[in-house]
Amino acid sequence: MVLTKKRRIPVARPWLAGLVLSSVLVVFASQAQGLEPEHEIRRLMLATEDAVSGGRWGEAGEYLNRLQAMEGDKPAEYFYYRGRAMLQARHLNEARSALESYVSRVGADGQHYQQSLKLITDIEKENKASARALIEGGASVKEPVAVIEPAGREDTKALRSLYLAKTDREALTIHLNALLDANGWRKDKAVVRLDRPADIEYRVTLDGSVLNIQEIRRGAGDTTVRKTSSLSVYGVNPQPRWDCETVVAACWIYDPRDGSRLFQLAPNQSQVNEVAQTLGQLIRNLQQGGAGS
Template identity: 35%
Template structure:
């Protein structure tokens, strides 16, 4: 009886998920904003960071979010190799974003730094990310090839805000 009921409800659940369900993999975080909402969001960031330049405000906001939601060794209780994972974004040249990744070992004091240049012309500006329920982190994916780009502590609201800011920043940088 329960099996038959489940079998009958499954198509309805799948249809509901396709039409209005929340995806596990977030994409297009800012696409739901109308023109007025986008302008309000950007105006608020410019006011918050005391600048009239949208790009500077978006870059400062993205870097603040990356600092706030950094995956620190203190969050990694019970893991064998705990590390601090910090990121910083910088505009390098027109249409390019430089991502600085710093991996620190709190026990030994060793620090490794990796720089990654991302060309943004021709890529989808919507940043995708995933926050697995069983993990302690959210992973953001490279807009061109889908490879992991950033990792932050698992916080759905923080991840959504960072994806929104990064998507706006990419669109801004694609203008040249």
């Protein structure tokens, strides 16, 4: 008789299958959870640096967008690389805002300090050239920013009634100052106390065909710095440009003479729109001369 060796058939063990399944789920769960925010920010920063070094601007923009959406403090270099990417995309004002944020954070010891200053100067020159070309009727402004049309006659009539003003010019000046007062820039965006003035605010007065603009900056220890500049309206474009930058939570209205920053305001686009509209109407009124009726 020939003896044959029986083949053992594995017996399913429910506990073993459960252990394997649990291990797989743990792996998937850990992958889904990903890195902690501080490590993920660092990973994306390294990826951004590599993309910028390689001139892969689309890839760099993708990483920067993901960084912007993340909570938590970002390193100062984030603003430098954002500025580089915005400049590459020809968003000059956003590029300048980001680069200035980098400089203010790192000071003269920053790795990209000198390069950032150079880029800011280049942007300033390009903005001035664009504004000059626009005034001369040559070329349009390259930066895609909002352009405000002047308010209509009916609006100025309503303002005269509202402020009991004798002329359109007086009504527009009062209204402009009211808007500037309500939209001053504040460092602390979380709590706005009506009994505390903004950190940066402005006051506009008229002297013939000249706008006198007083800037008031408040610092630590209730220190106050006041600076006054003048803007002659003749030969300037009466349609002020403006834009907003989410990274630094601020909006700017630009000087119609050279494209530099004229007003730094709270990040409220509809309100900044109205400030620019009112300023443009006031400039147009002054350009027409007369008593401003």
